Amino acid sequence: xxxxxDFDLCESNAVCMGIAPEVFEVRDDDFxxxxxxxxxxxxxxxxxxxxxxxxxxxxxxxx
Amino acid sequence: xxxxxxxxxxxxxxxHAAHTLRNExxxxxxxxxxxxxxxxxxxxxxxxxxxxxxxxVDRIRLPGASEDLDIDWRLGQxxxxxxxxxxxxxxxxxxxxxxxxxxIATGASARTLPxxxxxxxxxxLRTLDDCLALRADLERQPDRVVIVGAGFIxxxxxxxxxxxxxxxxxxxxxxxxxxxxxxxxxxxxxxxLHRRHGVDLRxxxxxxxxxxxxxxxxxxxxxxxxxxxxxAVVGVGVVPNTGWLEGSGLTLRDGVVCDETLLxxxxxxxxxDIARWPSRRFGEALRVEHWENAVQQGEAxxxxxxxxxxxxxxxxxxxxxxxxxxxxxxxxxxRSGADHEVEVVIGSTDEWRFVAxxxxxxxxxxxxxxxxxxxxxxxxxxxxxxxSWDEGxxxxxxxx
Numbered sequence: 439x440x441x442x443x444d445f446d447l448c449e450s451n452a453v454c455m456g457i458a459p460e461v462f463e464v465r466d467d468d469f470x471x472x473x474x475x476x477x478x479x480x481x482x483x484x485x486x487x488x489x490x491x492x493x494x495x496x497x498x499x500x501x
Numbered sequence: 502x503x504x505x506x507x508x509x510x511x512x513x514x515x516x517h518a519a520h521t522l523r524n525e526x527x528x529x530x531x532x533x534x535x536x537x538x539x540x541x542x543x544x545x546x547x548x549x550x551x552x553x554x555x556x557x558v559d560r561i562r563l564p565g566a567s568e569d570l571d572i573d574w575r576l577g578q579x580x581x582x583x584x585x586x587x588x589x590x591x592x593x594x595x596x597x598x599x600x601x602x603x604x605i606a607t608g609a610s611a612r613t614l615p616x617x618x619x620x621x622x623x624x625x626l627r628t629l630d631d632c633l634a635l636r637a638d639l640e641r642q643p644d645r646v647v648i649v650g651a652g653f654i655x656x657x658x659x660x661x662x663x664x665x666x667x668x669x670x671x672x673x674x675x676x677x678x679x680x681x682x683x684x685x686x687x688x689x690x691x692x693x694l695h696r697r698h699g700v701d702l703r704x705x706x707x708x709x710x711x712x713x714x715x716x717x718x719x720x721x722x723x724x725x726x727x728x729x730x731x732x733a734v735v736g737v738g739v740v741p742n743t744g745w746l747e748g749s750g751l752t753l754r755d756g757v758v759c760d761e762t763l764l765x766x767x768x769x770x771x772x773x774d775i776a777r778w779p780s781r782r783f784g785e786a787l788r789v790e791h792w793e794n795a796v797q798q799g800e801a802x803x804x805x806x807x808x809x810x811x812x813x814x815x816x817x818x819x820x821x822x823x824x825x826x827x828x829x830x831x832x833x834x835x836r837s838g839a840d841h842e843v844e845v846v847i848g849s850t851d852e853w854r855f856v857a858x859x860x861x862x863x864x865x866x867x868x869x870x871x872x873x874x875x876x877x878x879x880x881x882x883x884x885x886x887x888x889s890w891d892e893g894x895x896x897x898x899x900x901x
Contacts, residue, residue, distance in 0.1 A: 453793070
């Protein structure tokens with residue numbers, strides 16, 4: 439499983455960080471950083487929620 | 502025969518309900534009805550990127566529009582009535598759509614001013630058609646745009662118009678913008694932000710009428726003055742679309758009243774701008790007109806139709822929304838308002854980069870951020886936990 443963020447769409451709302459802080463982090467520069475590009479399978483439900491709730495639909499899960 | 506699910510409203514809430522119904526086990530007919538033939542699309546960009554001319558309309562299509570959910574579409578068809586005994590939705594065109602389960606997500610419509618005349622150049626902003634009509638007027642480079650109402654929509658439209666280099670007058674009847682939503686102190690911060698970006702902001706002034714015969718030429722104010730206007734945008738809130746439900750037996754009170762699992766009647770749920778539900782967490786009935794609520798409530802309302810009463814989840818999240826104005830991202834998690842205490846805990850309002858907490862009865866109920874997305878998300882947990890005011894301050898100090 440691979441997490442892909444379209445940074446042209448991302449507006450750093452940080453919703454994903456609220457759901458899965460293990461994977462997503464918005465830092466002081468207000469940019470989103472992906473902490474684990476290939477997170478473990480047990481995080482899948484959280485990541486699917488992040489995909490659904492991203493206001494810009496900027497997150498995708500491959501695999 | 503397999504049961505039939507009907508979703509009234511192909512909005513964000515309705516499409517998330519349809520998606521959830523399909524993906525969580527409903528394999529019978531799924532009918533989606535909406536009066537707007539262009540749906541489903543996402544609304545936040547209508548006051549921002551689409552209005553600014555930065556995005557094509559294709560970019561705001563909701564995923565449910567293209568996803569294979571095997572939907573039986575009824576677009577461009579208005580719901581006209583609900584018959585709970587016969588279990589059917591009557592459409593304005595005369596068709597009756599029978600259902601076993603129904604999600605009501607018909608949303609809300611833009612409110613207009615009393616006696617608002619039908620002049621060219623006067624706009625509201627709610628639908629994609631509204632947005633495209635306003636955008637066409639803005640592309641003609643009007644000398645001045647007057648915006649009536651400095652709520653979230655009016656504020657975003659003001660910012661977008663300034664981004665287009667247009668002169669803007671923003672009128673607000675209250676003493677500060679967003680007074681009811683954010684209170685006087687934070688409303689004052691919003692007022693300063695508009696003025697810094699060159700908006701002619703007039704506070705405590707209401708509209709007395711419009712000048713012009715075919716096309717709007719000005720806006721008369723209650724203080725006796727007139728502001729010249731080539732374009733006027735009325736942003737004075739919305740009214741829930743409950744007209745088609747009158748006489749149905751559902752309880753209507755500024756929205757459709759439902760229980761804490763979103764059930765309004767057996768087999769009938771509500772979601773999105775139209776839903777009024779009792780929040781245990783906040784001890785009050787809420788109706789929330791924001792994006793994330795529509796997503797979460799749509800999913801919950803769809804799921805509710807697939808489970809027994811005893812397995813139903815209580816819907817009680819901490820609401821969250823954002824508003825982009827100029828180069829600022831305003832975010833609010835939880836509840837706020839003029840009747841709450843408010844305190845800036847991170848940063849400074851002078852730079853429009855800060856976090857403020859809202860509280861009542863010594864508990865944190867809301868977190869407001871200006872360009873502080875990380876801190877808002879971290880402090881949202883205070884509202885989830887029902888933390889004390891002191892705990893909230895302490896936590897803010899730790900993460901700042």
